[in-house]
Amino acid sequence: MFLRLWAFMGSLSSLPGADTCDIVALAGVTKRFPGIVANDSIDLSIRPGEVHVLLGENGAGKSTLIGMLSGLLQPDEGRILVDGKVTQITSPRHALALGIGTVFQHMMLVPALSVAENLLLGGPWWQRPRIEALEARVAKITRSLGITVKLHARVSELSLGEQQQVEILRAMVRNSRLLILDESTSMLTPKGIDELGTLMRRLVKQGLAIVFITHKLKEAAAFGDRISVLKLGRKVGEIPPERFRALGEQEIISQIVDLMFGKQKDDPEAVERPIRKVSVEAAPLLQVTDLAAAPTDNAPGLSSISFDIRPGEILGIAGIDGNGQKQLAEALAGQRVTTGGSVRLEGTAIEMLSVGERRQRGLRYLTDDRLGEGTVGTFPVSINFFLKQVGAPPFWRNGFEQRAEIDKRAAQLVREYDVRTPSLKTPVARLSGGNIQKVLLARELAEGAKVVIFNKPTYGLDLANTLASRQRICATAARGLAVLLISTDLEELLSMCDRIAVIASGALVGTVENVDDARTRVGRLMIGLAA
Amino acid sequence: MSIDTPSVNATAPDPTSAAAARRDILHRLLMTLGPILAALVIAGCILLAVGVDPLAYYGYVLEKGLFSPLGIQQTLTRMAPLLFLAAGLIVAFRAGMWNLGGDGQFLLGAVTAAASAPVFVQLMPAWLALICSFLIAAAVAMIWSLVPALLRGYQGVNEIITTLMMTFLGTSLANVLVKLVFRDPGTTVPQTRTLPVEDRLPRLFDTTITSGLLLGLAAIIIVHLVMTRTAFGLKLRIVGANPRAAIHAGLGVPGLTVAVFAISAGLAGLAGAVDIIGVQGNVRADWNPAYGLAVIPAVFLARMNGFAAIGFVFLLSVLSIGGESAARRLGVPNHFTLVLVSIVLIVLALAEYVDHRYNQSRKA
Numbered sequence: 001m002f003l004r005l006w007a008f009m010g011s012l013s014s015l016p017g018a019d020t021c022d023i024v025a026l027a028g029v030t031k032r033f034p035g036i037v038a039n040d041s042i043d044l045s046i047r048p049g050e051v052h053v054l055l056g057e058n059g060a061g062k063s064t065l066i067g068m069l070s071g072l073l074q075p076d077e078g079r080i081l082v083d084g085k086v087t088q089i090t091s092p093r094h095a096l097a098l099g100i101g102t103v104f105q106h107m108m109l110v111p112a113l114s115v116a117e118n119l120l121l122g123g124p125w126w127q128r129p130r131i132e133a134l135e136a137r138v139a140k141i142t143r144s145l146g147i148t149v150k151l152h153a154r155v156s157e158l159s160l161g162e163q164q165q166v167e168i169l170r171a172m173v174r175n176s177r178l179l180i181l182d183e184s185t186s187m188l189t190p191k192g193i194d195e196l197g198t199l200m201r202r203l204v205k206q207g208l209a210i211v212f213i214t215h216k217l218k219e220a221a222a223f224g225d226r227i228s229v230l231k232l233g234r235k236v237g238e239i240p241p242e243r244f245r246a247l248g249e250q251e252i253i254s255q256i257v258d259l260m261f262g263k264q265k266d267d268p269e270a271v272e273r274p275i276r277k278v279s280v281e282a283a284p285l286l287q288v289t290d291l292a293a294a295p296t297d298n299a300p301g302l303s304s305i306s307f308d309i310r311p312g313e314i315l316g317i318a319g320i321d322g323n324g325q326k327q328l329a330e331a332l333a334g335q336r337v338t339t340g341g342s343v344r345l346e347g348t349a350i351e352m353l354s355v356g357e358r359r360q361r362g363l364r365y366l367t368d369d370r371l372g373e374g375t376v377g378t379f380p381v382s383i384n385f386f387l388k389q390v391g392a393p394p395f396w397r398n399g400f401e402q403r404a405e406i407d408k409r410a411a412q413l414v415r416e417y418d419v420r421t422p423s424l425k426t427p428v429a430r431l432s433g434g435n436i437q438k439v440l441l442a443r444e445l446a447e448g449a450k451v452v453i454f455n456k457p458t459y460g461l462d463l464a465n466t467l468a469s470r471q472r473i474c475a476t477a478a479r480g481l482a483v484l485l486i487s488t489d490l491e492e493l494l495s496m497c498d499r500i501a502v503i504a505s506g507a508l509v510g511t512v513e514n515v516d517d518a519r520t521r522v523g524r525l526m527i528g529l530a531a
Numbered sequence: 532m533s534i535d536t537p538s539v540n541a542t543a544p545d546p547t548s549a550a551a552a553r554r555d556i557l558h559r560l561l562m563t564l565g566p567i568l569a570a571l572v573i574a575g576c577i578l579l580a581v582g583v584d585p586l587a588y589y590g591y592v593l594e595k596g597l598f599s600p601l602g603i604q605q606t607l608t609r610m611a612p613l614l615f616l617a618a619g620l621i622v623a624f625r626a627g628m629w630n631l632g633g634d635g636q637f638l639l640g641a642v643t644a645a646a647s648a649p650v651f652v653q654l655m656p657a658w659l660a661l662i663c664s665f666l667i668a669a670a671v672a673m674i675w676s677l678v679p680a681l682l683r684g685y686q687g688v689n690e691i692i693t694t695l696m697m698t699f700l701g702t703s704l705a706n707v708l709v710k711l712v713f714r715d716p717g718t719t720v721p722q723t724r725t726l727p728v729e730d731r732l733p734r735l736f737d738t739t740i741t742s743g744l745l746l747g748l749a750a751i752i753i754v755h756l757v758m759t760r761t762a763f764g765l766k767l768r769i770v771g772a773n774p775r776a777a778i779h780a781g782l783g784v785p786g787l788t789v790a791v792f793a794i795s796a797g798l799a800g801l802a803g804a805v806d807i808i809g810v811q812g813n814v815r816a817d818w819n820p821a822y823g824l825a826v827i828p829a830v831f832l833a834r835m836n837g838f839a840a841i842g843f844v845f846l847l848s849v850l851s852i853g854g855e856s857a858a859r860r861l862g863v864p865n866h867f868t869l870v871l872v873s874i875v876l877i878v879l880a881l882a883e884y885v886d887h888r889y890n891q892s893r894k895a
Contacts, residue, residue: 335778355781365779373775379768387769388780391762399761 021047022084023178023209024069024100029078031064038064040233041078046178050241051200051210053220055256056230057320057488062213063105065230066182069211070102071095101171105183107163111156118155119170134173141172145202161192168199178209185219197223215320217527221252229259232489236260253527261490261523283347284308285482286363286451291341291351293331293506300324300506302331305341307501307508309451309482314473316497316514317486318522324506325486326368329455332484333365334358345451359388362450368459368486370436377429381421382410384428385443417442418468434465441472451482458492470496490526494519502526563832566882570875577870583861591860596853607740609848611809612637612802614747616826617833617840618754619798625758625835626791627771628683632676632694633799633823635701638814639675640668640800642705644807645723645814646713652730661732665804672800673793675701680792684785690792702819709816721816732809743809748841750798755837767791799823825851825869828876847872 026044030037039061046052056062067073068080071089079086082098089095095102109118119138120129135151142149147165155163164184171179181200185193200210200223214220220227227239237259244252287308295301302324309315317325330336332343334355343351350358359365367374375384386395386406394405410424419438421431428436437457444452454473458466474496477483487493493500493514500518501511502525510525512518575585595602616633623630644664651660679693715724732742758764770777770787777784802822807814829847833839854868 333779334781354783355778357781359781367779369775373773373779376769376773376776378772383765387776390765390769390780390782396762399763401760401762401765 022081023048025081025084026065026068027079027081029065029068029075029080031061031068031073032076033064037233039068039075042230042235044228044235046209046211047226048177048207048209049204050225051204051212051223053224053227054211054213054230055215055217055220055227055260057215057260060230061233062230063182064233066102066180066211066213069095069100069178069180071100096174096176099175099177100180101174101176101178102180103164103167103171103182103184107160107167109155109163109166112154114152114154115149115158115166116151118166119151119173137173138169141169144206145199147199159192161188161195164188164192164196165199168203176208178211179203180211180213182213183215184212185214185216193219217253217256218249220256221249227252227256229256231260257520257523257527261519261526282310282312284310285346286484287342287344287347288332289342289344291328291331291338291343293327293336293338295506299327302327302338302506304507307511309484311480311482312477313499314477314483314485314497316493316500317484317503317508318490318493318500319488319503319526321488323503325488325503326455327506328503329365329367329453329484329486332453333363335365356388360448362448364444364449364452366440366444366452366454366457368456370433370440371429374440375428375436378427380425381414381419381428381431381439382406382424384439385410385413388443413442413446432465434461434468437461437465437469441469445472445476449476449481451484452476453484453486455486456488457485458487458489490519490522493522504528562882562886563879566878567875569882570871570878573878574867574871574874578863578867581863583863588857588861588863591857592850592853594853595856596849596851601739602852602856604739606845606848606852607744608810609852610844611741611743611747612806612822613826613829613844613848614744614751614841615798615802615805616822617830617844618747618751618837619795619802620826620830621751621754621758621835621837621840622767622798623791623795624830625764625771626767626787627774628788628791628795629691630676630679630694630792630795630799631691631824631827632679632698632701632796633802633826634819634821635698635705635823636672636675636796636799637803637823638705638819639701640672640803641807641811642708642713642723642803642814643671643800644668644804645726645811646708648726648730648808649724652726657730660730661808664808665801668804669797669800672796672803676792676796677789680789683792684788698823705814706816709814709818713814715813723813725813726808728812731812732805741805741809743805746805747802750801751837751840754798755840758837825872828872831876832879 022045024046026042028041028043029039030041031039042061042065044052044065054062054065064073068075069089071092071094074088074090080089081087082089082100087098089098089100092102110121113121116131116134117129119134120131123129138149138151149162149165149169150158155166158166168179168181181196184196188196197219200212204210204225212220212223225241225244227244228235229237239247239252239255247255289306291302291305293302300323305328307315317328319325327336331338334350334353334357338351341351342349345358345361345363348361350361350363353361371377376387379387383406386392386409389395391399395402395409407424413419414421414424417438419431419442420435428439431439457469457473461469470492473483473485485493485497497514499511499513500522501508502522503509504526510521512521512525571589575589578585578588596606597603616637619633619636620630644667647667648660648664651663654660655663675697676694679688679690679697682688682693683690709723710721713723714721717724732746734740735742735744758768766777766782766787767790769780769782770784770791774784777787806820825847826844829843830840833843850868850871854863854871855865857863858865858867
């Protein structure tokens with residue numbers, strides 16, 4: 001109720017005339033994708049001279065919002081107002097013409113070209129590029145911002161921070177009035193982040209508006225004037241500049257933590273955690289000690305991962321997405337090479353075994369990438385049930401497929417797990433995300449499972465399937481299996497887990513018993529504060 | 532073009548699966564035959580442009596490749612090596628690996644068979660000698676594929692480039708072997724020793740058709756059944772359709788990769804052997820029929836289905852045997868066959884694209 005009222009007031013304030021100083025305003029903007037509401041009636045006002053910070057976890061809807069502002073996506077409902085007028089931003093080119101420049105998360109420069117050539121890209125093709133005019137313009141802009149840009153250097157020779165300055169410069173050369181920085185600090189060094197912060201302050205001093213997207217609270221508090229917090233597609237709160245200035249950094253952070261991780265009264269997903277008895281004396285089913293893995297180009301490594309799970313227990317892994325959750329799951333399942341540590345299943349070391357052997361012994365991994373690696377999209381539903389048992393009797397005998405056995409068992413699993421499919425022969429990619437997830441659940445929870453790793457089991461599912469999946473997971477633990485539940489949804493973890501461990505930069509930074517104050521303690525661990 | 536078939540309605544709820552299956556088969560047929568007809572028309576226009584009567588050309592092709600007794604026998608004989616090559620490509624393509632080194636593997640297999648068979652027939656009974664030649668021809672071709680296989684399996688090096696490079700080396704090596712090592716001292720022409728006609732694979736009945744045709748048919752049918760009915764075939768198809776799912780499911784992808792290359796190259800080597808032991812009898816220097824690349828479009832047109840591939844290999848043989856004599860009569864270059872086949876492929880790809888867009892827009 002409170003939220004509704006709040007949203008109503010928000011839309012009032014962004015009506016034309018009500019607030020003329022907005023460069024761009026969103027009023028009740030909603031964007032849906034198949035199966036998910038990415039943005040749910042969002043109101044936002046973006047003003048010159050302000051750094052507007054958009055905070056939220058992965059999947060909160062930040063990228064969708066940026067997509068709509070930069071002309072890549074069109075809202076399903078609601079209006080976007082530019083200079084107080086309702087405007088449809090039809091394409092990225094149109095957005096640029098309106099003065100909205102975007103610096104995307106991934107660098108969008110051509111590495112083989114020089115900086116000047118990159119800046120001139122997109123000009124009229126029938127004209128010679130005007131290098132001299134550009135040089136004069138760039139000199140003027142860089143002087144006022146106090147940065148230096150090597151116009152004739154190749155982009156590939158620049159550091160990531162310098163490349164980012166070039167992208168910002170490109171937006172400035174095109175007369176942007178609103179600059180959107182999408183997760184711009186995620187690839188920068190601490191020094192680069194500080195420089196970017198200084199640059200942002202100078203830009204807003206010149207009257208520019210900046211939308212700065214991040215999930216790091218410290219940056220939000222340090223560089224922002226106004227903060228909006230997104231959560232699961234909804235805007236759950238805003239700290240306006242007046243309040244922002246009145247508070248100290250610590251107070252701001254604690255307010256944001258409340259907004260990001262606080263319990264919502266009207267959350268339909270909230271379920272009471274059933275009381276399960278986990279016997280403390282029981283020997284752990286899964287013991288992981290000092291597991292480590294080397295980092296790769298695009299993924300953090302793992303270090304000092306230690307935990308154990310007893311039969312019937314659900315251990316949650318919380319953390320901001322991309323902090324090694326997937327790597328942890330893959331290392332446990334045997335898909336990723338580890339560099340140290342041990343994994344024991346029922347007391348026997350399994351860290352040297354292959355993926356297949358670990359599965360044989362009862363370790364099951366339910367991947368979050370359902371179509372990318374969990375299934376073969378073009379294969380029929382029936383075969384996808386047995387993807388991890390190819391060649392095993394009774395479905396294959398002497399290497400030959402037993403179609404009847406496969407179909408019989410598949411039909412049974414379809415009934416048991418309530419998979420809605422036109423037929424067993426339907427390619428699995430044609431099913432909805434929820435039904436693909438049921439196929440995976442059926443496959444991993446089938447006979448012989450002892451320890452099950454669930455990686456983001458409800459990601460992208462609708463409410464009904466989310467609840468069904470959670471029920472399945474709880475039932476799994478109730479059967480006496482050990483469950484490792486990796487999720488970026490804190491509500492989910494709080495509603496299901498016995499204990500919650502927090503992962504950050506590939507290391508477990510703390511484990512919390514899921515009792516009264518777990519929410520705040522886990523939230524603080526997630527953003528890098530001590531519990 | 533004439534291909535946009537509105538007969539199939541992919542999004543309508545299936546009334547009965549039988550009707551849907553029938554529609555699906557009809558759709559497939561239209562999507563395959565339509566482009567071929569369109570391609571014949573386009574190729575006909577090209578023939579017209581160079582001043583050749585397309586009907587006369589197609590008439591000669593059909594007559595010489597299909598309807599004359601000698602022509603059809605030549606066509607069926609030509610099919611033998613092509614079927615082995617097609618079988619090898621089906622294994623590789625279904626597993627998502629681009630073994631484009633078929634020609635090098637084919638020639639090395641051919642040279643090995645040509646060098647070993649005349650020796651073996653003097654040492655052991657003819658049937659055993661031929662089997663031994665087949666086996667070592669396959670083995671040599673397998674060894675030749677080991678470099679791309681290991682690089683792809685364990686280092687992730689793109690196999691398109693490595694197999695193409697190995698095919699250049701392979702054809703050159705085969706030539707060197709013919710000229711320097713296995714050269715028949717009894718003749719002045721650089722070629723290997725000739726296998727006496729009575730020691731070659733028997734001909735079928737009273738025709739000139741080689742019994743290698745039966746071996747080729749057996750090979751491609753076995754490959755088809757292995758790929759569709761066995762656990763091993765399914766594993767290869769998983770690797771081909773979604774390599775990440777293969778890793779997730781715990782399949783030993785590097786080992787399977789090496790196996791795929793070994794089977795594919797082995798079959799290419801057998802293709803070379805069957806051509807030598809069944810038909811040619813020897814390998815002349817600089818001999819390279821380039822069957823390996825010619826078969827690739829046929830396998831694609833058949834969508835990696837073994838039975839359909841038999842049909843397309845037959846079509847390819849008719850076109851190449853008929854095209855050769857039509858070329859002599861009408862002055863069209865021999866390679867026009869390849870032009871025709873490539874037009875078919877391009878039109879087919881276009882039809883696929885149009886069909887896909889059509890389905891997408893219906894869904895949206």
